[in-house]
Amino acid sequence: MEQHDASILSYKRLSASHLSSNNQPSKSASNKISNMTSNMTSSIAMETIGSTSEKLPEKRNDGKSLTDVISLGELEENTLHYRGDVDLGMKVANESLGLEVDEATNKKLLRKADMFICTMMSVVYAVQYMDKQTNSYASIMGLREDLNMVGNQYSWVGTSFYLGYMIFEIPSSLALQRFPIAKTSGIFILLWGFVLCMTCLPKTYAGFIVTRTILGILESAVTPAFMLLTSQWYKREEQLLRTSIWSASAGLGAILGALIAYGLTIRNAETLPMVSWRLLYVVLGVITIALGLVFLVHVPDTPATAWFLTKQERLLTVERIRTNKQGFGNRHFKMDQLKEVFMDIRTYLYFCLMVAAEIPNGGIGSFGSIMLKDMGFSTTKALLMGMPFGAVEFGGIVLVGYIAQRYQRRMYAAMFSYCLNIFSGCLLAFPASTHAQLAGYYLQGMAVIGWICFISCVSSNTAGHTKKVVTSAICMIGYCVGNLIGPQTFIATEAPHYRSAKIAIVVCFVICLALTIALYYVNVRANKLRDAKNEKLDPSFINSEFADLTDFQNPEFRYSL
Template structure:
């Protein structure tokens, strides 16, 4: 009887339209309520997504998005955004590797590092990253994304160049500041990817810009090698020049980001007015828009109480303990354990970059045919665990070297979950909160990783290698748990009575979370 009454009320309910006055009203008020998939009443207020206002202003323009137009706009977005994003991610990884290169070019000797002092050059970086991750995410929510992250990048380049100046205490201080500045890059790129791309496009695009770490490995190794073999020609030692060169290039790129990447698709200088409207229509299927500058306490609490948030956290922690160690000690392993000369150790890192570029993008592209990014990530991570076993337990150096190279497929799982934050975490405050928690775990993992490489265990570092294998297994189990969780929740929602949202105009841009929106489904 009560359900018949509810159906009758719904059928008599007029279509709810958001007005521009509603969106510009600073005093929040409830416009309507809906029932979430968990059976809770959810209030829709005038505190909605930035895309809502643009959709209202152009709702009568009559532009249609056919398949040919959709492909043309996607190509245009890729052409103008992805090269710059890939280039920046290349340089941010060169920054991380700069201490690894410099470690065999004289950094440790000139700064009088003994024992585990070198490990702290990486750990201090991630301490800064850890401390500033939430403030950086809040700044990205409050201020225009592209302009904010460009300021971070420019200052980061200046600090990176200054790493060629100080003694050990000052060097550690600068590395800590670098971590604070770099904490804005990945969350900014996650937001940009969710702003511009549909859910089924996000995994491959995230893989493209994240796999540019491999380009950073190749280019950085080449720069370090060239500086090393010609160091007699320079007035500065080769290890100092590594920081100066990468720092100056980063400053230049920061200005490129500021002038080239728009803060939102509706402000894109390379799109026509019609294309801007169609970009908004393209992302309507995401059930989320460009973002909301107001912090929502209820979304923050939902992020903290969502079990998937903590599966993301555990995955990121376990997968980045190996990453932190290998990033800092990769060149040292090649030099001390595998017996390569200093110059050849720099060159032998290039295949790692090639494996990352080709492997990560190829596996991400393969998801188009498997129709599941999560299954691709699980399968690739299983291969990575085998590679970690090779690195730890292979009887020959050739087998261990193969394991070291194949390990660089590891980021595909990390990329998958970054794209899931873009696709499967809705509500802007919830998204930036989950993103921050995920990257805090990334920091903690990278912070712990170098400490597993104990100086007294050199050059084999057997304890670190065993830790790498254990962490790889944990990360694989986390991916499987997240995948099963998404499948079960999607099936549960499909079996619920459908909720009529037709009376709420542009509800896709109402800044509802994935748990609040009855029409939301998780990307598999």
């Protein structure tokens, strides 16, 4: 006999006559269930011990694949079900069902998640941002001259990275669903660190473009992985602040990266093993490889396997995040959830928002140091002047994230962010004053707030693991499209002012504000309709929070605002 989960069950559907008027099973129904499960358990045990010739059916009576027992009410007569199509946390959820998490324990578990998970994600994200910014630093350290870049060739350096990112976004997201999240992410980090080191080798523009494209491919898994990890470890009301923290760490990466680039630039070139901009890639690549090794051994794939939690703490952690109604994940790709992705208007709003928000990011990310140098600063001064941008990004994002979480109004935070970005974009685009342009440049560091609000929306407001993975992938494709377009708005013939690019920044943030208001309206309306209907899941639906239901399938789900 094939080895199956010990929880294989076969129930007869409870008829309405077995239920009392308050929808609770009657005494006779309870006795029937008890006798049925007892007899069946004995039957399964005897079958496992004494029978090798008889195999369990691989299909239900209706021809569908076998799935786990979730609800007594949904099962058909003489139908076998086994664990295999529900959440990875279902086994632990069965053990934790009924446990209570008091306030002191809740705070203790939250501190552990912050210490071991959020801290590691923050460090990785800071290093990833440094890796992305190497082009911006290297562009004023001799990269363009050494590789004989002319015209708009440098614009394509930034575009090529996001081209690779976009091409591999769906495969990397599917890999995160199919394989353990932390281990898969760790391997991607190791590989991108190696490729970053190899970026010092190309002697031609074409070779350099190839390495940047491969680097984009390998970095495509990080943000989707962190979105999934955040939804695994934190309650929905906690996710925005934690997403803000690990995203804001990009600001710390900008500061540290600028300091490393500055240190290499002021060194006597004769004392370095290679030119400074090439050595910059090696230094950051080695840091990334070391971090990838730590990530592999440090981060667990789910809270149910966390090495830093006791068995009791694992059960309590599962119980703590039960209210998310999202579980830990499911490694089966479900076509019904895929169809639902494209039936959900939020998918299209997320995509358009990502494109509009990332056009400014793609341009400033690639041309930030060049813009500072064109304002009249020297190479070394321009590198140092980039540091306040990182400080504004980190401090502003964490502050706004904290306020938004305290009042549970992330959409208001996004609207505030885009209003601020419209103002800062105008400062950057229209005044002739260098000081006004510099202020506008620094305030662009706050642009990430809106982006954070929306990726936290994907984590919090998208249930069903296949749906969450695909929606995240679509969002990140939008992210890539915006970053592909961004550098192309900086036209070489418009240097040093790049007026068209700066006006495009303002227009994009106006679009973002309009789309944010639309998304807020969609979620408010959906919640009101659900409240009016007041539908509930079948009372016999046990552990529905770990049944891998989508937000459409679960009438008790409410969208975070």
